[in-house]
Amino acid sequence: MGVITAFMRGVTRLNDFVGRWIALLIFAMFVFLLLEVGFRYLLNSPTVWTNELTQMLFGVYAVMSGGYIMAHRGHVNVDLLHSHLAPRKRAVMDIATSLVFFIFTLALLWFGIDMASESISSWESSYSAWNPPVWPVKLAIPLGTGLLVLQGLVKLLEDIAIAFDLDYYTPEESESEGEQL
Amino acid sequence: QETYTWKVQSHWPGSSSSYTDSLVRLQRVLDERTDGRLQLKLYEAGALFKSKEIFNAVSRGILEMGTISPAYAQDKVSVAGIASGLPFAFRNVWEAAYFHQNMGFEQMLRDEAAEHGVYWATDKVYPTEMVVKKPIKSWEDFTSLKIRSSGALQTFLTEAGAAASYIPGSELYSALDSGIVDGAHWGAAQGAYSMGLYEVAKYHVQPALNIAGTDAIIVSQKALDKLPEDMQKTVKDALSEQFWIRTNEYQYKERITLAKAIAEEGVEVNVLPDDVQSKLVQTAQKMWDEEGKRSENAQKALDMLKGYLAELGYL
Amino acid sequence: MSIEVLTLLFFGALLFFLLLGLPLAFVLGGVSVVFLYFTWGFDSFYMVASQIWGTMGSFTLVAIPLFVFMAMILERTGVARDLYRMMHLWCGGLRGGLALGTLGICAVFAAMVGISGAAVVAMGTIALPSMLERGYDKSMALGVINTGGGWGILIPPSILMILYALITGVSVGKMFAAGIMPGILLMVLTAIYILVRCHLQPELAPALPKEERGTWPEKLRALRAVLLPIGVVVMVLGSIIGGITTPTEAAAMGVLGSLISAAVYRQFKWDILKEAAIRTFKLTGMIMWILFAAHAFSAAYQSMGAQELIEGLMNMIPGGPWGIIIAMMVIVFLLAMVLDPVGIMLITLPVFMPIVESLGFDPIWFGILFVINMEIGYMTPPFGFNLFYLKGIVPPSITMKDIYKSIIPFVIVEIIGIGLIMVFPEIATWLPDLFF
Ligand SMILES: NC(=[NH2+])NCCC[C@H](N)C(=O)O
Ligand code: NA
Ligand code: NA
Numbered sequence: 001m002g003v004i005t006a007f008m009r010g011v012t013r014l015n016d017f018v019g020r021w022i023a024l025l026i027f028a029m030f031v032f033l034l035l036e037v038g039f040r041y042l043l044n045s046p047t048v049w050t051n052e053l054t055q056m057l058f059g060v061y062a063v064m065s066g067g068y069i070m071a072h073r074g075h076v077n078v079d080l081l082h083s084h085l086a087p088r089k090r091a092v093m094d095i096a097t098s099l100v101f102f103i104f105t106l107a108l109l110w111f112g113i114d115m116a117s118e119s120i121s122s123w124e125s126s127y128s129a130w131n132p133p134v135w136p137v138k139l140a141i142p143l144g145t146g147l148l149v150l151q152g153l154v155k156l157l158e159d160i161a162i163a164f165d166l167d168y169y170t171p172e173e174s175e176s177e178g179e180q181l
Numbered sequence: 182q183e184t185y186t187w188k189v190q191s192h193w194p195g196s197s198s199s200y201t202d203s204l205v206r207l208q209r210v211l212d213e214r215t216d217g218r219l220q221l222k223l224y225e226a227g228a229l230f231k232s233k234e235i236f237n238a239v240s241r242g243i244l245e246m247g248t249i250s251p252a253y254a255q256d257k258v259s260v261a262g263i264a265s266g267l268p269f270a271f272r273n274v275w276e277a278a279y280f281h282q283n284m285g286f287e288q289m290l291r292d293e294a295a296e297h298g299v300y301w302a303t304d305k306v307y308p309t310e311m312v313v314k315k316p317i318k319s320w321e322d323f324t325s326l327k328i329r330s331s332g333a334l335q336t337f338l339t340e341a342g343a344a345a346s347y348i349p350g351s352e353l354y355s356a357l358d359s360g361i362v363d364g365a366h367w368g369a370a371q372g373a374y375s376m377g378l379y380e381v382a383k384y385h386v387q388p389a390l391n392i393a394g395t396d397a398i399i400v401s402q403k404a405l406d407k408l409p410e411d412m413q414k415t416v417k418d419a420l421s422e423q424f425w426i427r428t429n430e431y432q433y434k435e436r437i438t439l440a441k442a443i444a445e446e447g448v449e450v451n452v453l454p455d456d457v458q459s460k461l462v463q464t465a466q467k468m469w470d471e472e473g474k475r476s477e478n479a480q481k482a483l484d485m486l487k488g489y490l491a492e493l494g495y496l
Numbered sequence: 497m498s499i500e501v502l503t504l505l506f507f508g509a510l511l512f513f514l515l516l517g518l519p520l521a522f523v524l525g526g527v528s529v530v531f532l533y534f535t536w537g538f539d540s541f542y543m544v545a546s547q548i549w550g551t552m553g554s555f556t557l558v559a560i561p562l563f564v565f566m567a568m569i570l571e572r573t574g575v576a577r578d579l580y581r582m583m584h585l586w587c588g589g590l591r592g593g594l595a596l597g598t599l600g601i602c603a604v605f606a607a608m609v610g611i612s613g614a615a616v617v618a619m620g621t622i623a624l625p626s627m628l629e630r631g632y633d634k635s636m637a638l639g640v641i642n643t644g645g646g647w648g649i650l651i652p653p654s655i656l657m658i659l660y661a662l663i664t665g666v667s668v669g670k671m672f673a674a675g676i677m678p679g680i681l682l683m684v685l686t687a688i689y690i691l692v693r694c695h696l697q698p699e700l701a702p703a704l705p706k707e708e709r710g711t712w713p714e715k716l717r718a719l720r721a722v723l724l725p726i727g728v729v730v731m732v733l734g735s736i737i738g739g740i741t742t743p744t745e746a747a748a749m750g751v752l753g754s755l756i757s758a759a760v761y762r763q764f765k766w767d768i769l770k771e772a773a774i775r776t777f778k779l780t781g782m783i784m785w786i787l788f789a790a791h792a793f794s795a796a797y798q799s800m801g802a803q804e805l806i807e808g809l810m811n812m813i814p815g816g817p818w819g820i821i822i823a824m825m826v827i828v829f830l831l832a833m834v835l836d837p838v839g840i841m842l843i844t845l846p847v848f849m850p851i852v853e854s855l856g857f858d859p860i861w862f863g864i865l866f867v868i869n870m871e872i873g874y875m876t877p878p879f880g881f882n883l884f885y886l887k888g889i890v891p892p893s894i895t896m897k898d899i900y901k902s903i904i905p906f907v908i909v910e911i912i913g914i915g916l917i918m919v920f921p922e923i924a925t926w927l928p929d930l931f932f
């Protein structure tokens with residue numbers, strides 16, 4: 001049982017760690033957009049790279065957020081039924097619906113890997129005027145999805161523990177772990 | 182008899198003249214000539230796949246057919262960079278058509294695409310021309326411009342001394358209107374007209390920035406192989422016929438669209454002064470050599486092009 | 497399987513899993529994958545990955561994190577709080593005064609952004625806590641934000657209008673001009689609703705007690721609180737209108753403005769900025785994962801033949817020109833509850849436009865009805881995306897049910913607005929005819 005608990009903790013920490021760093025990309029996006037405005041408007045010499053770089057950072061930022069948000073219960077659902085159910089019943093229901101979650105995320109993971117490896121094999125670049133490599137951004141799709149799948153697994157393990165009263169996980173202790181956002 | 186239905190993802194939005202004139206035409210022709218055995222199911226830009234993904238999807242056989250700009254296939258097809266247009270190479274549309282179909286450039290494209298399981302057929306060759314808010318009367322006028330551009334032309338315009346930046350199509354109208362940029366290219370007259378650019382930019386610049394096979398139709402080889410022989414031939418014949426019909430028709434429509442813009446929107450044709458033109462040609466020629474470095478094939482195509490242009494007396 | 501049956505199954509499955517409490521993003525994504533498997537086979541999943549890649553590359557979406565970040569900073573540094581205190585002092589005697597003020601800010605926000613989502617989240621951050629603190633009924637507060645936040649696509653600049661223009665070939669400039677008066681109409685109607693409702697039921701929006709309304713000097717001093725927000729607005733709007741930035745880049749100007757405000761408030765501190773960044777990340781990611789899945793969903797639905805369904809439906813409609821227009825509106829409204837705007841336009845417009853034009857209706861006017869309808873679809877249960885965005889920012893004490901309930905009267909008001917524009921097309925067409 002210790003292994004499962006450690007796995008769950010580990011994944012959540014990993015997502016937390018990754019999320020906290022990726023979140024800072026907002027500063028970079030802000031600075032680059034502002035730079036472009038400055039270059040174009042004040043110096044009359046727009047750059048070829050700022051907007052595209054911002055775009056690429058945004059892609060990474062968005063796709064890498066899945067696991068972190070899952071760890072912090074940030075993916076929004078309809079709680080009409082949920083809020084009327086006892087925790088145990090709710091856990092059972094979440095176990096059932098997790099099938100749909102895994103179908104989506106695993107399909108995405110599979111084809112995300114496919115897409116990224118194809119891109120890496122040709123060191124794909126964007127062929128814009130700046131022509132930067134785009135494979136790192138494509139690689140972020142399987143990475144981000146992988147983190148989401150892992151966190152989904154953690155959620156599933158939690159639900160199983162709640163539903164069957166297993167002792168590798170107790171809801172109260174971890175509630176305090178994640179900070180309220 | 183079996184009927185085949187092909188999913189066709191276009192890179193043209195439905196309002197683009199080519200969607201109807203090229204794609205709906207092809208759909209009708211194939212329906213007629215196969216007695217309804219080959220049905221194309223058309224999807225407007227972005228419906229199933231984004232434009233830059235269409236080549237991959239056709240290559241994987243997920244889509245049976247698609248339309249693209251060669252620029253979207255540059256990482257797979259090394260001569261696509263030349264197909265999407267070297268600036269200031271051809272001076273007339275017929276020259277580009279001859280280069281593609283009679284000198285073997287189309288076959289070079291087709292051979293490279295075949296390695297990815299794709300049958301390539303250029304839809305048409307046509308010019309890409311700029312619209313600007315104030316006329317270009319001197320080299321200073323040109324270098325003080327902020328131009329919305331994309332891909333190789335963006336590099337070219339920047340090298341030449343203008344300030345070219347990329348702005349997505351969805352923000353192009355507003356950018357031009359509010360003066361974030363003073364000029365843009367989106368196809369030529371028909372493209373500019375369909376994007377409403379003449380409402381906000383009244384000068385149509387000639388000559389063309391490039392003349393090239395900027396639209397291509399691609400077919401999945403897998404899907405093609407599944408058809409009976411006679412239908413395969415029908416498809417290929419229809420595609421080669423399409424090139425000539427559309428290249429010619431497009432020129433006609435360019436002319437009448439420009440005439441309409443001149444009559445209804447007060448657009449003026451702004452012919453670049455000779456010194457501006459010759460400076461642009463110089464910059465362009467430096468850029469061509471870069472394209473050649475991409476692969477052996479690209480170098481071969483470039484040499485062929487240069488020989489041809491010399492023959493025409495342009496080099 | 498026919499597209500009619502598929503549609504029922506497709507949307508039935510969506511509704512089913514949503515009610516079971518699976519997050520919207522995963523419901524949309526999972527259901528798409530399952531249906532793609534049965535209609536197109538395993539390889540078609542590539543489309544899901546490809547749609548996500550496409551969404552990651554959409555430049556206009558970059559505005560979302562920036563505007564959200566701007567709002568977070570304004571909220572964390574106290575700029576937003578002071579703004580609401582000022583509004584309360586000034587219109588504290590008026591029942592529903594803060595709700596009106598919020599509507600006004602929403603309208604200004606709508607003029608700054610071209611997409612919804614960003615405005616809903618940003619306004620939720622700024623306005624919701626302030627209204628709840630002052631005893632506003634949660635339905636009233638939520639409804640105002642939901643309805644006002646959605647105006648971003650109606651009041652220019654609007655990405656949806658640009659898309660409509662691109663697909664149908666009408667002029668973007670005319671569409672923008674046509675959106676202005678309907679936007680004002682909706683604002684006025686909503687304001688009337690708020691005033692009447694709060695007058696009849698004062699408990700929904702308590703007025704400030706007489707003794708707390710403050711003296712004139714106090715009121716004047718409080719006015720300082722508007723200076724910074726106005727500065728931010730001028731930076732954003734000024735740079736769009738003045739041709740300095742594109743609407744997307746203008747979002748960065750908004751962040752700059754909020755950072756300057758933070759400095760003025762002596763709150764330019766790493767802790768505050770970092771916390772704002774993390775909250776922005778969480779909200780943007782929530783929106784983006786919904787969009788990822790929504791784009792996959794609408795591609796899947798289109799591949800199954802959604803357009804044939806619409807064609808079939810249109811052939812069945814009796815009832816003359818107006819019957820057809822109303823039927824179209826109903827279809828758009830229903831689709832807008834589940835699909836992203838690009839998907840809706842691609843599915844319906846190629847079918848609708850030839851009919852609209854052959855009936856002799858003005859495509860600009862129709863476009864405005866279309867956009868308002870989508871906006872209503874966004875805020876209508878069960879799926880409307882804005883409802884989910886709002887749920888992402890509310891405190892845990894507010895449930896989805898609260899949000900669902902809050903929206904009803906506001907939807908009715910907007911439907912009245914559409915009715916007026918249908919009866920008096922000049923509301924939409926007068927300005928574009930004047931300008932162009
Ligand atoms: N025929 C057309 N509408 N072509 C559109 C070309 C668009 C291309 N991205 C450009 O920058 O010009
Ligand atoms: Na707007
Ligand atoms: Na929606």
